[in-house]
Amino acid sequence: MGSPERSRLGIICGRLTEETCVRRMVVTLRGGDLSRLRQLNSLTAIGMLRASGPLTLSALAERAGLSRPSMKEVVDELMELGWVEETPPAQGTIGRPARRYRFRARSGYLVGLDLGGHNIRAALSDLNGEILAEARQPVQPDTPLPERLATIERTVASCLALGGKTIADVWIVAAGTIGVITTDGRIRYCAAIPAWTGLDLAGHLRRMFPCEVIVENDSRLAARAEAVRGAARGANDVVFLHVGRRMGAAVIVDGKVHRGFGAAAGEIAMLPHVQWTEASEHLQNCSIIPEDTSPAEAAGYTLAAARAGDPVAVAAVERYVDDLAVGTSAMVLLLDPQVVVLGGGFSRSADVLLPPLRERLERACIRMPEVRASTLGDECVVTGAIDYAVAHLDQQLFTPDAPLPTSR
Amino acid sequence: MGSPERSRLGIICGRLTEETCVRRMVVTLRGGDLSRLRQLNSLTAIGMLRASGPLTLSALAERAGLSRPSMKEVVDELMELGWVEETPPAQGTIGRPARRYRFRARSGYLVGLDLGGHNIRAALSDLNGEILAEARQPVQPDTPLPERLATIERTVASCLALGGKTIADVWIVAAGTIGVITTDGRIRYCAAIPAWTGLDLAGHLRRMFPCEVIVENDSRLAARAEAVRGAARGANDVVFLHVGRRMGAAVIVDGKVHRGFGAAAGEIAMLPHVQWTEASEHLQNCSIIPEDTSPAEAAGYTLAAARAGDPVAVAAVERYVDDLAVGTSAMVLLLDPQVVVLGGGFSRSADVLLPPLRERLERACIRMPEVRASTLGDECVVTGAIDYAVAHLDQQLFTPDAPLPTSR
Numbered sequence: 001m002g003s004p005e006r007s008r009l010g011i012i013c014g015r016l017t018e019e020t021c022v023r024r025m026v027v028t029l030r031g032g033d034l035s036r037l038r039q040l041n042s043l044t045a046i047g048m049l050r051a052s053g054p055l056t057l058s059a060l061a062e063r064a065g066l067s068r069p070s071m072k073e074v075v076d077e078l079m080e081l082g083w084v085e086e087t088p089p090a091q092g093t094i095g096r097p098a099r100r101y102r103f104r105a106r107s108g109y110l111v112g113l114d115l116g117g118h119n120i121r122a123a124l125s126d127l128n129g130e131i132l133a134e135a136r137q138p139v140q141p142d143t144p145l146p147e148r149l150a151t152i153e154r155t156v157a158s159c160l161a162l163g164g165k166t167i168a169d170v171w172i173v174a175a176g177t178i179g180v181i182t183t184d185g186r187i188r189y190c191a192a193i194p195a196w197t198g199l200d201l202a203g204h205l206r207r208m209f210p211c212e213v214i215v216e217n218d219s220r221l222a223a224r225a226e227a228v229r230g231a232a233r234g235a236n237d238v239v240f241l242h243v244g245r246r247m248g249a250a251v252i253v254d255g256k257v258h259r260g261f262g263a264a265a266g267e268i269a270m271l272p273h274v275q276w277t278e279a280s281e282h283l284q285n286c287s288i289i290p291e292d293t294s295p296a297e298a299a300g301y302t303l304a305a306a307r308a309g310d311p312v313a314v315a316a317v318e319r320y321v322d323d324l325a326v327g328t329s330a331m332v333l334l335l336d337p338q339v340v341v342l343g344g345g346f347s348r349s350a351d352v353l354l355p356p357l358r359e360r361l362e363r364a365c366i367r368m369p370e371v372r373a374s375t376l377g378d379e380c381v382v383t384g385a386i387d388y389a390v391a392h393l394d395q396q397l398f399t400p401d402a403p404l405p406t407s408r
Numbered sequence: 409m410g411s412p413e414r415s416r417l418g419i420i421c422g423r424l425t426e427e428t429c430v431r432r433m434v435v436t437l438r439g440g441d442l443s444r445l446r447q448l449n450s451l452t453a454i455g456m457l458r459a460s461g462p463l464t465l466s467a468l469a470e471r472a473g474l475s476r477p478s479m480k481e482v483v484d485e486l487m488e489l490g491w492v493e494e495t496p497p498a499q500g501t502i503g504r505p506a507r508r509y510r511f512r513a514r515s516g517y518l519v520g521l522d523l524g525g526h527n528i529r530a531a532l533s534d535l536n537g538e539i540l541a542e543a544r545q546p547v548q549p550d551t552p553l554p555e556r557l558a559t560i561e562r563t564v565a566s567c568l569a570l571g572g573k574t575i576a577d578v579w580i581v582a583a584g585t586i587g588v589i590t591t592d593g594r595i596r597y598c599a600a601i602p603a604w605t606g607l608d609l610a611g612h613l614r615r616m617f618p619c620e621v622i623v624e625n626d627s628r629l630a631a632r633a634e635a636v637r638g639a640a641r642g643a644n645d646v647v648f649l650h651v652g653r654r655m656g657a658a659v660i661v662d663g664k665v666h667r668g669f670g671a672a673a674g675e676i677a678m679l680p681h682v683q684w685t686e687a688s689e690h691l692q693n694c695s696i697i698p699e700d701t702s703p704a705e706a707a708g709y710t711l712a713a714a715r716a717g718d719p720v721a722v723a724a725v726e727r728y729v730d731d732l733a734v735g736t737s738a739m740v741l742l743l744d745p746q747v748v749v750l751g752g753g754f755s756r757s758a759d760v761l762l763p764p765l766r767e768r769l770e771r772a773c774i775r776m777p778e779v780r781a782s783t784l785g786d787e788c789v790v791t792g793a794i795d796y797a798v799a800h801l802d803q804q805l806f807t808p809d810a811p812l813p814t815s816r
Contacts (some may be wrong), residue, residue, distance in 0.1 A: 180774050189774065237669050253661040253741065260744025262775040263643045266739045270774060273681045273734055326681055328736050333675045334659065336668025366588050366597065366678060367670040 003015065029265035046083055046103055050128065050274060054087045054100040077100055082107055105130065109165055110393075111156060111209075112385030113175040115201075117192045118296065119142040119259045120151050121382040123160035129228075129390040133163035134382070145195040153208050164351065173214045174214050175205055176381045185215035191277075192246050206313030214392055218264055219248035221384030222376070224257050226341050226385045230380070231372040237337040239369070241328060242380075243263035243353075244345030245284065245299065247276040249327065251335060274327035274372075282320040283346075288312050303349035318356060323361035332365045350374075371381065449474065454491055454511055458536065462495045465814065477692040484510055490515055513538065517573055518563060518801075519617075520793030521583040522626060523609075525549040525600045525654065527705065528559050529790040530567035535579075537636075537798040540573035542790070553603040562618050580620045582797035583613055584629035584789045586654065591671045593623035600654050601687075622800055627656035627674055629792030630784070632665050634749050635797045638788070639780040645745040647777070649736060650788075651761075652753030654709065655684040657735065659743060682735035690728040691754075694721050711757035726764060733768035740773045751782030759809050760780075 042065050049055060055063075059098045061071035078084035078099075098260045105128040114121040115121040118140065129207070135158040137151050156173075160166060179190030184200025189383040223240035232240070236255045242248035250266040251258045258265050269276035283299035288310060293301055305313035328340065342350055350373030358371050376383055409720060421791045463471075469479035486492040487509075487768045513536040514626040522529040526548065534585035538636075543566040545559050568574060575665040587598030593610025598610050613621040631648035634640040640648070650656035666673050677684035696718060701709055713721035732809045736748065750758050752766070758781030766779050776779055 073650070115741050150634050253666060254664060256662060259741065260775075261746035261777070262744055264775045265742060265744040267744075267774055268738060270741050271734075271772065273738075275566060326679075330676060330681075330740060333678050334657070334673060334739060334742065335666065336673040336675075338669035355452055364679065366675055367668075367672040369669070 049103040054102040056098040077162040108171040110389040111173045114381035115177040135159035172389040176218035218381045221251035222380035223386035229298040231361040234337040241343040279323035288315040321356040329364035347374040451677040456512040462510040464506040485736040516579040517799040519581045523585040523787035532571040543567035583792040584626040627658040630788035631658035634793035643747040687731035694724040729764040737772035755782040
């Protein structure tokens, strides 16, 4: 479906809450513009289908507070425009079941990127965030910029090919990366990737991909993924620990990933007192690690040895968790979250890390939060990038006159 | 105005945002209950008058999206019920100006309490939070519980007498105190007041005052006051430093004072690494303080000497600010607030404290927030308690079937 129809509808619908729909609807009612009311009824219908899955006409009408004939007009128009489709009748159904309608989530596609120090990951999803293809290529923190950018382009191309799509099908590319990122997608500071600091990353990606590009801090994306589909689902106040060779954090307050006034929130690792910058060295440089172990495997070796009861490895883990616990306690004491999620690469060894972490938090904190392991592992950032793109799509809907994503 | 009229209207209106009104209105419209629609129109009118001050009938009608005759009916009924009154015409007005209406903020009263280690403060306000009287009595952290409770009762009585009211006029008593307080108003932990830990403070206050009683952490109340009428007005993301002989903190995230999942947020002082528990000793025990100085004046003496350039006092202030800056940096790095407000007793010496604090934050933080001094001084908690009562009143409105405050 091309741009003209989309701009005729004038809106793209996300996972609307009923409330947000209503808010916009009332603003419009006040304006008294009936054609916009019609548009907003369409919007309400899309929102409900997106949030609740397939619905019958009667269910739609009842939820929207519209008459059935009015809702039928709305749905017919949406089907004509390609936004809504009928679901195929369930197999083995007897008689003529009521028709059910659903959001056509494949009228466009989203790409999520994780631009890490050691890996470039890409994921392709539909407009509901359902992931259809993934691709990964290793890089190094010191890979020169042109090569790093070329790897990004290649990984996306391969992911699109795998999903049977082209970049022209993509509405939004959402990229997550390490570092402090400005609201306009420049990298203010990045200790982990030397070529990154000062880079206009969004600018580079926009030249690469002819669609909307958004850039966000990787730990915040990972926290979002945990909230949308991971270990933090259903929790409103969350501290997310992004632990691996690099230590990061992000917080969810009152159901929202907290970005901060200058998009620089979550950088507790920068406080020398928490000793997070060197914390992973305890695991990376443990004396029991065989000499030929690659840096990517070193910490995993120590964690596995600790799991098997090696006393040197256990001591290294204890020292690591000591450091991890200081920053975590600071966040828990300040925010009193419901849940702490241990995510990132080391979360694969959550069975080794969580018991000593819990023990330290019990001692340091006033109210003990639940401490859970991430279920998303290494995919947390790229998954969060997809979820960020979905949320961005939703938000555009409620920003009157904002430019809409187009696949051109 | 007594309870029957109030329950006839069925609502008490706070400082409504237009949006919240609209949200409830639409929910009702869906229910299709016309008498509730009428009630909600009343609510919208009260909300607008409370938020915007006196308005003419035309202005009210236009803002609510109602016809002038419909709005006139609403306003007439509200005047009959005692919720709304006509403003007296401005002096020197020529001709017959359009009538203007306002919320009758004195249909009930609110009491705010600051139950500190060294002082009991009470304030009386109208339903808009305008303070009409204040009273204070000193206590000691180790004052026995019965005496401490008697002092609270006496201070409130004196404050009410000063304002020409009785406890029967009061709808809500909101109390702030030191410590970790459960959502039902018990004190889970309080290092500063020995008699406090484990106390059912709300229970004691309820036996004392025949109206609704709510209890909250004092630093969070002070932060609220800064947001409503102090140095943090207009800022959505705020770190509030509550500094005096005791150190506390509170944060505002996305415009809301953050309470935490178990109402235990803001307790960064409990982290040993920030050294906040002993920080004020640098000021309290400076060697230049004359022996006969009372503990209440000791820190002030050091701060004044530092202002005058005494090198020993300056060094003490530097050490104090070193400690203050660690916890502050942790909060700023984690939350990236727009503003840091220095409040509490020591904020009277903000001219001495802010320059060295800013210098340390500049070094430690990624994005430097504005650092401002509180303008509320020692009144910050009691003022915040009033603002909390106002917010509580607002909230009750939007909780269907919640019990309404009554003055009995």
